[in-house]
Amino acid sequence: MRLSKPILVFLAAAILLTSFGCASSTPTSTPTPTPTATVSATPSPSPTPTTPPPPTSIRLGVFIPGRLGDSPPYDALADGAQRAALRDKRLTVEIFEAGFDQSKWLEQLTSFAASGKFDVIYTSNEALGPLVVKVTQTVPNVKFLVNDSYVTGNKNIFTAFLNKYQQGYLYGYMMALVSTSTLPGANPDKKIGLIYGQHYTMMDDLIIPGIEAGAKAVDPAFELKTAMLGNWFDAVKAESLANSLIDEGVDCLGAIAGSGNAGVVSAAVKRNAYMIWFDTIGFDKAPGTVIGSVNSSNEDLVTLELKNLLDGTVTWGGPLIVGAEQGYISVPLLAPGYVNFVPADAQKKFAEVYEKVVSGALALPVPQAILDKLDNAAKGN
């Protein structure tokens, strides 16, 4: 027991220090406090897009909040940045994969920005908006391009936002047309289904409402049955969920579940159901089962943003929203996988609606309330 006294003294001191710290601290901000001091970064020439001439060099860091090879937006971001660097020697690119742990993104993004290696950081994900706002407070000499996010009024941030409501509408419209068609396996239940990875704002507030609106535009009796996978990789569980939806009368399925999509394809093939692919062209996944695609051209968006960056014409602080009107959401109406399987009358109906969306005759804007929600969340309001 010789050591007991010093140990007790140490324990008491530690507890007192902790308690004193607790009592004396008066956190005034959010419970996930933002570092208040500035993290030092090597001073570097920031692009000054509002002032010509264009920058002579730009060091671009690509921050992937996940892993490459599994997500079309992330892959487009990395590929597009690397291609842009090949085309224009003023641009140098480094890519960092941050993994899927959202709780670590802020720390990693701050370290990445504060490394002093980059003038601009390019990333994508709606959750990155709030984090980028925080990082600009600690690392003010780095600018950020953020896709799939919406932040206004910050001169260090440019956000670009694909109209997912519009994409969802076209997706739901096509699924409903397939469901009401004369294709073998289509039934009169007027039920379409969606397997998705997880809840997030884009999904809950834009994609799913868009799909429902699109399906109901075909027939108000349509019902969208959804099932959340809970992750972005479990194909076995995804197949089980898809089977459950088919059991409930769903005859056309959508899947936005990363690697889990493979399970939905498997179920659709085995059960003689149909699928429409989301974000990329997916006919090759299962020809005759995947019979339509509603694409988002993330590559084109990346190309546009990097061109503007190199030209010095990025409108920092002013978000960009794009959709089918500008060609960033598209449907391959002439693809054999679509033409050869979807009945002609369904193709005709879809082409009419698609034309209206592209021309702007059918306006499907992102609801302002959702934009405000994203903007306010980013600013911590």
Place this chain on the structure above:
Amino acid sequence: MALDSRAKSSLASFLGIVLSILAAFIIAIILIFSFSKDPAKTLYWYFFGPFTNPFVFGNMLESAIPLLFTGLGMAVAFKSGVTNLGGEGQIFAGAIMAVILGVLLPNLPGGVGIPTLLLGGAIVGSLMAGLSGFLRMAWGVSDLLTTYLISTGMVYVINYLILGPLRDPAQITIQSLSIPAAYMLPRLLPPSYLHAGLLLGLAAAVFIWFLIYRTHLGYELRVAGSNRQFGRYGGIEVRQYLVVPMLISGALIGLGGAVQVVGRYGSCFTDLTAGLGWNGIAVALIARSNPLGVIPAAIFYAYLDAGAKSAMINSDITYEIASIISAVIFYLVTAEAAVAFIRRRLGK
């Protein structure tokens, strides 16, 4: 001067760890030279990156805090001859319990609220692990199996709570409601995330060391852990030491989860504590289950992780390569081969 048997054993353990670390670092250097186009730069960032500025250094120490608690929890289990593979669920349960209490009791003074949340986390972790201990004591059910199964199920339940009833609709990230700001521990090294939970972790390590090596309970716990038959013949009620160490182990791990909430995040993300339970086993292995050894072991683990991140950000190695390097270092450090070799050389 001849060394007695105990001193030889301690010396062998120490030299074994040093030898293992040296060997591991040499292999890491070889791997870096093999995979990096700029090995000098990668080596620099891998080994010195965590010390280059207060932000990174503070974050490294911060990431050691949960490992202190999970490492201690596992060390107690190892010392006591019970198996706790449920760290993942216990630490997550501790975290979500802290959130639930913080949300339900938002108006307590910080000095009351914080201990309440920490206590809640410790209790829920303790009950989870204790249940496995009870099942083994009562019916001989393998604690290896039950700790793992209960933990795995609990992770799904907690993720459901975060995605559903406890989700904060105002946040874009998938996270639970937040605890009041008054319940957050103070930062020790701004702008890094290092918080006062480090002091709690250090205090816990000293307390557990004292408990195990300087109390009657600790003596019986060690005896029961090393040889239950011997303990029984010595008059120790060894059956209770299937449950008591589990209660302590789970409490420490659950406390670690609560500290993560009140120290760092203020809320719970899905899979917030993923990996920390398993990493706690590794930390306890490095520490040879010595509670005080858990302190350097947790910092060492955090250092490896911070070095890998630093190298990924500042040089050209990928996540996969960094993971391989860390795994090789870890495998060698936890291996007993070097200790056994040195014991033979010392004549034990």
